[in-house]
Amino acid sequence: MKPSHAVWIAATAAAIALPFVHRDPYHLHILVLILIWSFAYTSWSIMGRFGLVSLGHGGFMGVGAYVTALLWNHLAVSPWIGIPLAMAAAGLLAVVVGYPCFRFRITGHYFVLVTLALSGIVLQVITATRDYTGGSLGYTPSRTKGSQLLALQFDDKVTWYLIALFIWLLGLLIWRVIDRSMSRHAMEAISEDEDAAAAAGVNVTAEKLKITVISALMTALAGALYCQYQMFISPDTVSGIAVSLQMVFAAIVGGIYVSFGPTVGAVITILLAETLRIGFGTNAVGWDNLVYGVLLVLFIIFLPKGILGSLAEGLKPQRRPTLPS
Amino acid sequence: MQAFLDIFDVYLLEAVINGILLGGVLALLALGLNLIFGVIDVTWICYAELVMIGMYGMYFLVQAYGLPYWLAAPLTILLVAALGAALHLIVIAPLLSAPPINQLLATGGVLFVLQSFATVAFGINFRNLGIRLPVLAFGEMNFSYARLLSFGAALFGMVAVYLFMTRTFTGTAIRAISQDRHIMSLMGVDTRRLYLITSALGGALAGLAACLLVLQYDVHPFVGLTFGPITFLICVLGGLGNFIGGFIAAFIFAEIISLGGLFSDLEWGYVLAFAFFIVMMFIRPAGLLARRR
Numbered sequence: 001m002k003p004s005h006a007v008w009i010a011a012t013a014a015a016i017a018l019p020f021v022h023r024d025p026y027h028l029h030i031l032v033l034i035l036i037w038s039f040a041y042t043s044w045s046i047m048g049r050f051g052l053v054s055l056g057h058g059g060f061m062g063v064g065a066y067v068t069a070l071l072w073n074h075l076a077v078s079p080w081i082g083i084p085l086a087m088a089a090a091g092l093l094a095v096v097v098g099y100p101c102f103r104f105r106i107t108g109h110y111f112v113l114v115t116l117a118l119s120g121i122v123l124q125v126i127t128a129t130r131d132y133t134g135g136s137l138g139y140t141p142s143r144t145k146g147s148q149l150l151a152l153q154f155d156d157k158v159t160w161y162l163i164a165l166f167i168w169l170l171g172l173l174i175w176r177v178i179d180r181s182m183s184r185h186a187m188e189a190i191s192e193d194e195d196a197a198a199a200a201g202v203n204v205t206a207e208k209l210k211i212t213v214i215s216a217l218m219t220a221l222a223g224a225l226y227c228q229y230q231m232f233i234s235p236d237t238v239s240g241i242a243v244s245l246q247m248v249f250a251a252i253v254g255g256i257y258v259s260f261g262p263t264v265g266a267v268i269t270i271l272l273a274e275t276l277r278i279g280f281g282t283n284a285v286g287w288d289n290l291v292y293g294v295l296l297v298l299f300i301i302f303l304p305k306g307i308l309g310s311l312a313e314g315l316k317p318q319r320r321p322t323l324p325s
Numbered sequence: 326m327q328a329f330l331d332i333f334d335v336y337l338l339e340a341v342i343n344g345i346l347l348g349g350v351l352a353l354l355a356l357g358l359n360l361i362f363g364v365i366d367v368t369w370i371c372y373a374e375l376v377m378i379g380m381y382g383m384y385f386l387v388q389a390y391g392l393p394y395w396l397a398a399p400l401t402i403l404l405v406a407a408l409g410a411a412l413h414l415i416v417i418a419p420l421l422s423a424p425p426i427n428q429l430l431a432t433g434g435v436l437f438v439l440q441s442f443a444t445v446a447f448g449i450n451f452r453n454l455g456i457r458l459p460v461l462a463f464g465e466m467n468f469s470y471a472r473l474l475s476f477g478a479a480l481f482g483m484v485a486v487y488l489f490m491t492r493t494f495t496g497t498a499i500r501a502i503s504q505d506r507h508i509m510s511l512m513g514v515d516t517r518r519l520y521l522i523t524s525a526l527g528g529a530l531a532g533l534a535a536c537l538l539v540l541q542y543d544v545h546p547f548v549g550l551t552f553g554p555i556t557f558l559i560c561v562l563g564g565l566g567n568f569i570g571g572f573i574a575a576f577i578f579a580e581i582i583s584l585g586g587l588f589s590d591l592e593w594g595y596v597l598a599f600a601f602f603i604v605m606m607f608i609r610p611a612g613l614l615a616r617r618r
Binding site for chain 2: 051053055096097100101104106108109110112113114116117118120121123124125127128240241242245248249252286287288289290292293294295296297300301304
């Protein structure tokens with residue numbers, strides 16, 4: 001066994017053991033939020049790192065959350081079936097929007113604007129179908145009495161912590177699998193030069209679509225889990241342009257080119273939001289986003305590789321042997 | 326049955342004309358965004374938020390300081406133009422050599438800043454100007470003066486920009502830059518100054534749109550989200566940087582929204598416009614007026 005594997009296993013074991021040692025519900029709540037959002041940010045970075053900047057992930061997340069909740073409330077479909085259906089819906093949406101984009105070479109600004117419109121439209125649909133979704137007032141999945149596995153509703157934070165931990169690890173695993181696959185090389189070639197990649201035999205449309213659908217499926221899962229955990233969703237918290245930008249912000253702050261970058265971003269953004277919330281109380285409305293926005297601009301100007309990415313880069317030259325002059 | 330159809334036709338005609346009137350303002354927004362993109366090669370994600378700030382500017386000038394509308398409007402246009410220039414100097418200029426996506430995301434950060442600034446400074450209440458313009462009855466159809474005025478002013482603004490771009494030296498230089506930015510700096514043109522002028526002009530167009538939209542809509546910090554996505558769709562459908570394409574696309578979208586809103590809620594009009602947009606991407610991926618390869 002390689003030493004790195006041993007570290008991984010020890011760290012995972014410690015993370016699993018944590019809630020049984022430290023049971024403070026508020027701390028566990030923050031941890032669950034960090035883990036779920038880390039997973040969402042990781043899923044954004046999976047395509048963001050290849051230059052596929054999407055501002056439509058708020059839309060995918062909204063579909064994941066709302067489809068799961070609507071199926072449960074109106075048709076009594078268990079989230080165990082509802083979540084895969086919601087993910088399928090988000091995947092389908094990704095194909096419908098992604099295919100023409102990739103097939104007809106809609107890249108760069110165009111792609112960002114199209115996906116931006118997508119998250120705006122999902123928000124509009126949720127608001128327009130207010131008879132079913134509660135519109136901008138938000139929506140609550142029907143409560144069961146106590147914890148129920150079938151309804152995926154648990155009262156204790158420990159269960160949720162373990163679920164979120166599992167999902168977060170799954171996200172890192174998917175990142176790792178993609179990082180070691182041929183797709184990564186194909187996508188890197190595409191992000192450098194699409195024509196050259198196509199000439200070298202890369203199926204540009206298929207590769208891009210694959211990454212986008214994986215990313216959309218993961219984001220929908222994150223949305224559904226967030227809905228099941230919080231038991232309240234509103235268009236502002238799980239869909240729309242603000243959520244998309246929040247994902248971009250967190251991922252960029254942490255660093256989109258390293259697997260733990262989005263997690264670092266989630267830790268920073270959520271702790272920041274909580275600190276502001278506690279510090280300012282109810283006056284905090286707006287302040288957290290103001291700080292987010294200023295930081296996002298500053299990071300893009302001064303630290304585009306993110307905190308973790310810049311750290312990793314800063315550490316590298318030290319390992320390099322000094323060349324004789 | 327026949328009576329029902331008659332009424333229906335009147336409503337249909339009214340919706341069509343209202344669509345044209347809406348199209349004027351949308352075309353104005355698209356023009357501003359296209360101008361920035363065509364010249365500086367940057368997309369201002371926060372464009373609709375500039376409009377929102379302008380609407381607040383109008384609200385405070387008219388309501389709090391008691392200025393008449395016609396005096397407040399030029400002040401607002403100047404304010405938003407200054408904001409556009411500041412946006413360029415503070416955010417875009419340091420990023421000009423960075424990958425284009427970084428500039429776009431930085432303006433996304435500005436979107437957050439403007440939205441939350443409005444939330445913090447003005448609260449989340451809906452506010453309106455308190456000016457109620459009369460309604461023009463034409464046959465059985467009703468049109469609000471606010472929409473007619475907006476349409477006229479939007480057309481006026483667009484003509485003014487067109488004349489500026491074609492008849493003045495600075496305008497010609499701006500058009501030249503949009504064709505080849507590297508050559509122009511070799512020709513001794515101060516690109517930094519022209520970028521600044523273009524940003525201020527884009528801001529001024531957003532300010533004009535704000536003066537017009539504030540007559541029809543209530544102001545709140547998230548009002549930008551109502552026009553933002555649709556403006557981006559218009560610009561992409563028309564071809565980013567393509568002024569005429571954006572102009573045509575604005576009217577197509579306005580008709581879809583207006584007619585969609587006639588049969589159902591206004592939100593469904595937006596959804597329909599998006600569906601139309603997806604279909605159009607298959608048919609004309611590079612924009613309405615692009616030649617097929």
